[in-house]
Amino acid sequence: MIATLWRFTPLLILAIVWEAATWMGLISEFALPRFSNVVASLGTLVQELAYQAGRSMLRGGVGFLGAVVVGVLAGVLMAWYRPVRILVDPLMRCLYPMPKSALIPLTIMWIGLGDASKMTLIFIGCLLPIVLSSYNAARGVDKVLLWSARGMGATEREVLWEIAVPASLPEILSGIRISLALSFILMVSAEMIIANNGIGYLISVLGEGGDYSGMFAGVITISAIGFFADRCFVMLMNRALAWRE
Amino acid sequence: MALAPQIGGSTAAAPPGASRAGSLLRLAFDRVGPFLTLGSLLIAWELAARLELVMAFLLPPASGVAMRIFQDLFTGRLAYDIGITLYRAISAFSIAAIGGITLGILISRVAAIRWFFDPLLSIGLPMPKVALLPIFMLWFGLFDASKVLMAAFSASFQIVVTTWAATRGVERELVWSARSLGASEREILREVVFRAAMPQILTGLQIAMPVCMIVVLVTEMIMGGQGLGDSMLRSARYVDSPGVFAGIVEIGLIGFGVMKIMEVLRRRLLAWHQETQKDQ
Numbered sequence: 001m002i003a004t005l006w007r008f009t010p011l012l013i014l015a016i017v018w019e020a021a022t023w024m025g026l027i028s029e030f031a032l033p034r035f036s037n038v039v040a041s042l043g044t045l046v047q048e049l050a051y052q053a054g055r056s057m058l059r060g061g062v063g064f065l066g067a068v069v070v071g072v073l074a075g076v077l078m079a080w081y082r083p084v085r086i087l088v089d090p091l092m093r094c095l096y097p098m099p100k101s102a103l104i105p106l107t108i109m110w111i112g113l114g115d116a117s118k119m120t121l122i123f124i125g126c127l128l129p130i131v132l133s134s135y136n137a138a139r140g141v142d143k144v145l146l147w148s149a150r151g152m153g154a155t156e157r158e159v160l161w162e163i164a165v166p167a168s169l170p171e172i173l174s175g176i177r178i179s180l181a182l183s184f185i186l187m188v189s190a191e192m193i194i195a196n197n198g199i200g201y202l203i204s205v206l207g208e209g210g211d212y213s214g215m216f217a218g219v220i221t222i223s224a225i226g227f228f229a230d231r232c233f234v235m236l237m238n239r240a241l242a243w244r245e
Numbered sequence: 246m247a248l249a250p251q252i253g254g255s256t257a258a259a260p261p262g263a264s265r266a267g268s269l270l271r272l273a274f275d276r277v278g279p280f281l282t283l284g285s286l287l288i289a290w291e292l293a294a295r296l297e298l299v300m301a302f303l304l305p306p307a308s309g310v311a312m313r314i315f316q317d318l319f320t321g322r323l324a325y326d327i328g329i330t331l332y333r334a335i336s337a338f339s340i341a342a343i344g345g346i347t348l349g350i351l352i353s354r355v356a357a358i359r360w361f362f363d364p365l366l367s368i369g370l371p372m373p374k375v376a377l378l379p380i381f382m383l384w385f386g387l388f389d390a391s392k393v394l395m396a397a398f399s400a401s402f403q404i405v406v407t408t409w410a411a412t413r414g415v416e417r418e419l420v421w422s423a424r425s426l427g428a429s430e431r432e433i434l435r436e437v438v439f440r441a442a443m444p445q446i447l448t449g450l451q452i453a454m455p456v457c458m459i460v461v462l463v464t465e466m467i468m469g470g471q472g473l474g475d476s477m478l479r480s481a482r483y484v485d486s487p488g489v490f491a492g493i494v495e496i497g498l499i500g501f502g503v504m505k506i507m508e509v510l511r512r513r514l515l516a517w518h519q520e521t522q523k524d525q
Contacts, residue, residue, distance in 0.1 A: 007360075007363065007364055008364045010360065010361045010362070010363075010364050010365060011364050011365070011368075013361075014365075031383065031384060032380075083274075083278075086274065086275060086278035086279065087278055087279075087281065087282045088282070089279065090278075090279035090280075090282050090283050091282055091283070091286070094283070094497065094501070095497070097455065097497070097500040097501045097503070097504040098493075098496060098497040098500045098501070099455055099458040099459040099462055099496060099500050100459060101459045101460075101462045101463045101466070101474070102462060102473075102474075102477065102492065102493050102496040102497070103493070104463075104466060104478075105466070105477045105478050105480065105481035105489050105492070106481075106489055106490075106493060108481055109302075109303070109481050109484070109486060109489055110303055178452075180371070181370070181371045181373075184371065184372075184373040185373045185374075185375060185399075185459065185460075187373070188373040188375050188376050189373075189375045189459075189463040189467075192375065192376075192378065192463075192467055193463070193466050193467055193478070199376075200376065203376050203379065204378075204379060204467075206379075207378075207379025207380070207382075207383075208379065212379075212380070212383070215379055215380070216380075218376070219376045219377055222372070222373060222376050223368060223369075223372040223373075223376070226371040226372045226373060227367075227368050227371055227372065229371070230370075230371035
């Protein structure tokens with residue numbers, strides 16, 4: 001308990017320095033709102049923040065979960081079946097290095113301004129890192145494991161789902177973790193560029209309107225959500241990998 | 246084509262009993278397969294647009310998009326936009342790389358700095374940093390400075406964390422033997438720790454570069470100020486779909502080129518490392 005407190009003391013120090021600097025007028029309130037005002041805004045905006053964050057989470061969640069399901073499946077199939085690999089690989093090679101934010105105007109044009117365009121964007125953006133990490137993971141499975149499973153009479157399907165997939169799980173999961181962070185970036189930036197609700201929209205509206213303490217409250221909310229999503233994922237990951245060692 | 250499950254990429258491992266013709270066919274498929282996918286996609290795209298299966302404004306024909314790219318190329322528009330976007334992305338990347346590697350090494354060496362930055366990093370890494378853009382606009386204006394700093398800020402967390410992990414993971418035996426051979430602390434840092442950590446640091450940089458590109462494009466879309474992101478969003482606003490598609494293709498090519506350059510640099514810098522020597 002004390003160790004955790006000690007670990008997070010630097011955050012407290014930062015908050016105090018922030019408050020002191022604005023309170024003493026070292027930094028103008030127009031450039032940086034007081035920390036206490038930000039906390040007050042968090043209180044007054046709490047309903048608005050919860051609603052907008054909920055909208056954002058819905059979009060992010062659908063896109064991200066879709067990418068996980070399709071991505072892992074595609075990656076494993078690519079590693080397992082040659083024709084799939086040969087046909088899909090060039091497509092992935094072309095699309096993987098593309099900065100995914102380039103797709104924002106396209107999804108706007110095709111799907112419009114609503115939820116579906118953000119879900120599609122997050123889905124496509126998160127898909128490729130997951131496909132790539134599952135492909136690399138499933139390709140790198142220790143061959144001895146596969147041979148012994150086959151030698152003991154497992155069918156090919158059993159070898160795939162009972163041996164290859166569990167053995168590549170650690171790498172697949174770390175690929176998914178990178179995508180999780182990416183989904184937040186894409187969600188917030190798409191909402192900042194064009195949206196009529198969502199936390200990114202709220203942040204940009206408050207920021208452009210000059211309500212910086214409200215804007216910081218939005219930033220703190222989305223950072224907290226991102227942090228907890230990441231922590232929850234790491235916990236899930238450790239639980240899923242508990243059988244190792 | 247037999248759906249023989251096979252792990253690993255060796256073409257030689259044809260199933261026993263496969264005829265010579267079969268293995269030739271397989272080899273041909275290996276060569277042609279990649280072009281098959283891309284080619285048939287392009288043809289399907291062109292046909293779908295030409296036969297007006299899809300509204301022209303949703304999907305302009307591939308040939309029209311190619312024309313548009315050439316047009317941009319000859320008017321000098323393309324070089325100008327690419328130049329501006331790359332200039333921003335590369336400045337951001339350099340700032341993030343220098344700052345991030347320095348901070349990462351400091352964190353792994355000095356306990357007080359580690360204590361201070363550890364919670365900041367664990368909160369900052371998964372956080373969507375673009376959300377701070379309005380503040381960056383307020384502090385650094387609407388021009389290059391805010392875009393570059395926003396991208397540098399977004400990318401630096403990844404670099405700090407990987408550098409920290411990399412320098413922490415350096416084998417103690419390496420440091421001990423250098424020390425017993427009489428190397429000074431500074432020499433150990435520069436000649437042993439930094440080099441041993443190099444592969445992982447480069448991996449961090451390879452993750453950070455696309456982040457810089459993504460953020461620069463987003464800031465251009467939000468704030469304007471020329472560059473590929475700005476011209477693309479302008480095309481989208483004017484429902485100029487060839488412009489949007491041309492932008493996607495151009496950005497894709499740039500991204501591809503930048504990643505390739507990073508790979509070549511990695512191979513150059515790590516010429517001494519087993520990872521490179523295994524490939525040869």
